[in-house]
Amino acid sequence: MLFRTRSILQLTVLGFLAVTALLISALVISVRQLDTLTTSGQLTVNQSAFAMRASRELIEHSGALERSARQFLILRDPALLEVYDDRRESLHETLAQLLSLNNDDAISAQAEELQGMETQAYSELNAATSQTDFEYPRLLETAYELTRLTSTWVDTRAALLREQTASSQRALNIRTLLLVCTALLLAVLFVTLITRPLRQLDIAIRDLGKGAYEQRIRIGGPTDLRLLGARLDWLRDRLQQLEQQRSEFLRHISHELKTPLAAMQESAALMGDGIAGPVNAEQKTLIGILSNNCQRLLGLIEGLLRHNAESFAIVDAPPEAIKLTAMVEGIVSSHQASTQNTQLKWHTRLDKVAISGDRERIRVIVDNLLSNAVKFSPRNGKIAITMVRDKEFIDIDVADEGPGVPEEEQEKIFSAFFQGTARPREHYHSTGLGLAIAREYAEQMGGKLVIINNTAGQGACFRLSLPRRWQRKTKA
Numbered sequence: 001m002l003f004r005t006r007s008i009l010q011l012t013v014l015g016f017l018a019v020t021a022l023l024i025s026a027l028v029i030s031v032r033q034l035d036t037l038t039t040s041g042q043l044t045v046n047q048s049a050f051a052m053r054a055s056r057e058l059i060e061h062s063g064a065l066e067r068s069a070r071q072f073l074i075l076r077d078p079a080l081l082e083v084y085d086d087r088r089e090s091l092h093e094t095l096a097q098l099l100s101l102n103n104d105d106a107i108s109a110q111a112e113e114l115q116g117m118e119t120q121a122y123s124e125l126n127a128a129t130s131q132t133d134f135e136y137p138r139l140l141e142t143a144y145e146l147t148r149l150t151s152t153w154v155d156t157r158a159a160l161l162r163e164q165t166a167s168s169q170r171a172l173n174i175r176t177l178l179l180v181c182t183a184l185l186l187a188v189l190f191v192t193l194i195t196r197p198l199r200q201l202d203i204a205i206r207d208l209g210k211g212a213y214e215q216r217i218r219i220g221g222p223t224d225l226r227l228l229g230a231r232l233d234w235l236r237d238r239l240q241q242l243e244q245q246r247s248e249f250l251r252h253i254s255h256e257l258k259t260p261l262a263a264m265q266e267s268a269a270l271m272g273d274g275i276a277g278p279v280n281a282e283q284k285t286l287i288g289i290l291s292n293n294c295q296r297l298l299g300l301i302e303g304l305l306r307h308n309a310e311s312f313a314i315v316d317a318p319p320e321a322i323k324l325t326a327m328v329e330g331i332v333s334s335h336q337a338s339t340q341n342t343q344l345k346w347h348t349r350l351d352k353v354a355i356s357g358d359r360e361r362i363r364v365i366v367d368n369l370l371s372n373a374v375k376f377s378p379r380n381g382k383i384a385i386t387m388v389r390d391k392e393f394i395d396i397d398v399a400d401e402g403p404g405v406p407e408e409e410q411e412k413i414f415s416a417f418f419q420g421t422a423r424p425r426e427h428y429h430s431t432g433l434g435l436a437i438a439r440e441y442a443e444q445m446g447g448k449l450v451i452i453n454n455t456a457g458q459g460a461c462f463r464l465s466l467p468r469r470w471q472r473k474t475k476a
Helices: 008-075 078-099 105-127 139-210 223-272 281-308 324-338 359-376 434-444
Strands: 320-323 345-350 354-357 382-389 393-399 448-452 461-467
Touching: 008 078, 008 105, 008 139, 078 105, 105 139, 139 223, 223 281, 320 324, 320 359, 324 345, 324 359, 324 382, 354 359, 354 461, 359 382, 359 393, 359 434, 359 461, 434 448, 434 461
Parallel strands: 345 382
Antiparallel strands: 320 354, 382 393, 393 461, 448 461
């Protein structure tokens, strides 16, 4: 069957042969019709030429018979009668040939009338004597009438031939157009049959690249492409299993790491409090370093857990009224306190805004954006936070004076674990999760997070756009 070909090559060849066969059929039909039309035209021309030549000969024979008959009636010379007999035979032969053309009834009747007139005149001519009062009939007038009828018949045949030619040409054009349109439809059909499974393959591969492993892959078309689709579905299933194993591994390893880290942090806190004995200044410094790094490791583990799966992300909460200006000011104040030794300059311009949304998600997004600006800002640099509103959206811009983001990395930096070419300032480390989590949360709330007015080497500006009223979407 057409839809169950074994390979895409076989389907391509089949489509080519089908279209070619249709076009060849159109060519053969056209040639046959032209051949039939040519044969009919040639026959019409030959019959018309013969009929006109026969008509002229009848005029000559009729005139000669009239002259010979009158001369015989006057001179009574037997030689003239012999000449008449020869002319008479020629007249009857020409009439027989004219009648054999199967022309119209008027010509046949006129030819039979001419033949009858001559036959009766011949009998009376043989019986005539010098005392007989006999007037030979005017055959020439009848021959001229027969010629006129023949000319009319020839004109009619020519008109019919022209009409037949025009009709055949119209029919040929319509048939050719239909066949060409059918060939084009067949070509479109086969192109669709070939390209549709290829598009399905392209979509399936793109979905695999995006990490969408839930939807089964089904490819139609030729057998080889359906087998390839089955292989891709096997790969999808395998990747899904690996993703589940990775998630389980992250959960297990995170749990296993958090337990000793919590013990280390508790032990450091006890030593710092002097439970295990007196602690000098250097020891307190080392204990502080140990405690800070334990806290940092716990933060990294929590970030991995949040980004790993939705079950570890912030649980969807009902939308609530939020005084966004106060929230942003509080987050900025916490970062100002923790970056006093960097001599960063903070500039804020915040409209008085209230919003309906998820408080924790918004806090995480703004905190991640400010943390990113701090990491990449030079000493004595400036961080500007601007918040404006319109009828439907609220825009929060966070701009720094760091190295900026190259154009080719402006989308990649929102991918998990991506480390760009620009490096954070000393003493700061990046996991590549902050911006990925921020964009994910923004999109979950119906907003978006993008880079605007970015020029490499002159800092970066991130814009968070949030709807003023957000309704949490339930999953199907």
